[in-house]
Amino acid sequence: MHRVTGGRRRPFSALFLVLVLLGISGCAGAGALGGDGRTLTVAIVANPQMNDAIALSDRFERAHDVRLRFVSLPENQARAKITASTATGGGEFDLVMISNYETPQWAANGWLRDLGPYLDAHPDYDHGDFIPSIRESLSYEGSMYAVPFYGESSFLAYRKDLFAEAGLTMPDDPTWSQIARFAAELDDEESGVAGICLRGKPGWGESLAPFNTVVNTFGGRWFDEDWRARLTSPEFRAAAEFYVGLLREHGEVGAASAGFSECGTRYTQGQAAMWYDATVMAGINEDPSSSTVVGKSGYVAAPVRNTPAGGWLYTWALAMPAGTEKPDLAWEFLRWMTDKDYVRLVGETFGWNRVPPGCRRSTYEIPEYREAARAYAEPTLEGIRNANQERTMTKPVPYPGIQFLGIPEFQDLGTRVSRQLSAAIAGRITVDEALRRSQQYAEDVGAAYRETR
Numbered sequence: 001m002h003r004v005t006g007g008r009r010r011p012f013s014a015l016f017l018v019l020v021l022l023g024i025s026g027c028a029g030a031g032a033l034g035g036d037g038r039t040l041t042v043a044i045v046a047n048p049q050m051n052d053a054i055a056l057s058d059r060f061e062r063a064h065d066v067r068l069r070f071v072s073l074p075e076n077q078a079r080a081k082i083t084a085s086t087a088t089g090g091g092e093f094d095l096v097m098i099s100n101y102e103t104p105q106w107a108a109n110g111w112l113r114d115l116g117p118y119l120d121a122h123p124d125y126d127h128g129d130f131i132p133s134i135r136e137s138l139s140y141e142g143s144m145y146a147v148p149f150y151g152e153s154s155f156l157a158y159r160k161d162l163f164a165e166a167g168l169t170m171p172d173d174p175t176w177s178q179i180a181r182f183a184a185e186l187d188d189e190e191s192g193v194a195g196i197c198l199r200g201k202p203g204w205g206e207s208l209a210p211f212n213t214v215v216n217t218f219g220g221r222w223f224d225e226d227w228r229a230r231l232t233s234p235e236f237r238a239a240a241e242f243y244v245g246l247l248r249e250h251g252e253v254g255a256a257s258a259g260f261s262e263c264g265t266r267y268t269q270g271q272a273a274m275w276y277d278a279t280v281m282a283g284i285n286e287d288p289s290s291s292t293v294v295g296k297s298g299y300v301a302a303p304v305r306n307t308p309a310g311g312w313l314y315t316w317a318l319a320m321p322a323g324t325e326k327p328d329l330a331w332e333f334l335r336w337m338t339d340k341d342y343v344r345l346v347g348e349t350f351g352w353n354r355v356p357p358g359c360r361r362s363t364y365e366i367p368e369y370r371e372a373a374r375a376y377a378e379p380t381l382e383g384i385r386n387a388n389q390e391r392t393m394t395k396p397v398p399y400p401g402i403q404f405l406g407i408p409e410f411q412d413l414g415t416r417v418s419r420q421l422s423a424a425i426a427g428r429i430t431v432d433e434a435l436r437r438s439q440q441y442a443e444d445v446g447a448a449y450r451e452t453r
Helices: 014-025 048-056 058-064 075-088 102-109 116-121 132-137 160-166 176-186 208-217 234-250 260-268 281-285 327-337 340-350 361-365 367-372 377-386 410-426 431-451
Strands: 039-045 067-073 095-099 147-152 154-159 274-278 297-301 314-319
Touching (some): 048 067, 048 281, 075 095, 075 102, 147 377, 154 208, 160 297, 234 410, 260 274, 260 281
Parallel strands (some): 039 067
């Protein structure tokens, strides 16, 4: 069994974190955005499911006589702005969208309000309905500090029609070697169809999410149990060479700047034969209002090499910064946006493929959703069930997380390494150069942890 060891966190300066984030993102603070006592300011990531929530929010405003002000930004920008505001207690946001990466760390720092009292006071909200691993990932010392809006693992979507035309059969549990062979056979430059779409866009939450799952299943790790950086190890190098080579040879055009949104556009417009990414992508692929490949995709487990499973565990969630002056009103909106009734509202308004997945177990008991999601509901749940270090890694590591390292420094370290990865994908540097530079960044972080052991 693989265990997270050396879990003690070093003290981390909020001011230093803010300076780092402003440096890597170029975002400055927005200033006080709040208005009167009946205005809630919500910082949110500009993903499709969140945009649906914004579109439906007028219902909450009318019911509660409140004005909602959304600050909606692309993922990298949103992370920087939300972190900077929450770390300094700026009070500009009443609710923030964060993930299971930030939640336990920020709870330990005292940056978030404990939601336990609210959950206990509203048993009808039924927080026990949340998928256990998702719920636990948003908890600190037994109490939830954020509630999930949607949860995900990762899996592979593939075009069943293109596979049939080529006489290929996708296994339920593919290996990365098989995926590379399929990508080579299905890559069709003349038709504008890439063999596979993978993220290459810089960002610790962008390209490093799928890349780290490849590292894990290839037997690599960022640090050994003594916090010694391992980014130039044979296993890590093999994963990097595979990922970069696959994208350069059979990936999408402009792969070095493609993230989740860009890959989603390409796949849904018929420009890729396969797409490995977050399980939440299935709702986008099967949305008839925007996708040209509805009903043409199959969904299988995340590819592997040396491990039984290869997917990640992630959730976008809502939390209250400790500095909010309207916690009760903020709770009401948080509750509305993550309640069972909201799931039905989305399904009945926009279609059941647009329902936030991987969050509540009851969602998978709704007949309309089960029918709409029959191609991907079980692969999603199976991916979430298998998403733990014991099944996705080959060696013990001193940090929590699968597709991220659950340490504060990873926001900076991961972003810097992702830039090197993207440069290699673009052909500006070699994989060896990218790993040598990345190893140096990681050595600095590892040395600081060894000093505090």
